[in-house]
Amino acid sequence: MERRQYLAALGGSITAVVGGTALASGTRVDIALDGSLHRGGGEPAATTKRVTDSSVEYSPESNRVEDGNGTEPFRTWARRAAIEHAAETVLPIVDGRLDEDISGLGRGIRSLLFGLVVTVDHTVTRNRDGEVVSEPTVPMERVLAVAPRTIRATVELAGESFERSVPVAVGHSETQYL
Secondary structure, three states: OHHHHHHHHHHHHHHHHHHHHHHHHHHOHHHHHHOOEEEOOEOOEEEEEEEOOOOOEEEOOOOEEEEOOEEEEHHHHHHHHHHHHHHHHHHHHHHHHOOOOOOOEEEEEEEEOOEEEEEEEEEEEEOOOOOEEEOOOOOHHHHHHHOEOEEEEEEEEOOEEEEEEEEEEEEEEEEEOO
16 A cells, blocks of 8 residues: 555656646746846747748758758757747837837847747846946836747758747846956
8 A cells, every 4th residue: 555655656756747847838937037138928939931042051861951050950950940020020029019218238149948938128228337328228118018928930951841939038137348
């Protein structure tokens, strides 16, 4: 009887861990836990990039892509290309949703506990005396309200296609000259 109870408890624990990890990954708890990042509050967006660059070659026989980084499986190459494309398009998406200039915003890609996220960076820079030398033209709250929650990025190459949903986070930071 003790063995059955042990196995039932072990099974329940494994189920809780797997379910908790799936829930955390789906809701991107890692963004909230970061402290400096917040999930975008705007509607999701979608973008497609058709790769026609002659320096990127696809081999249908091996399902591999050769580019400046070497040769790798199509899926591996496409996952990277999709997140890079999402990062390239996040600021134009934010700009299209606002009626004002978005000068001073940055973008990037960060690796968090549950994977990569695209970031919109709202940074204020101060001089040695603490005076603001540069800051974005748009308040953080406005950026947060319109930044897409996710970007569905599709990459197409030589008749092959790959789609990836990329989470978007908005971060605020303040820097000061030494």
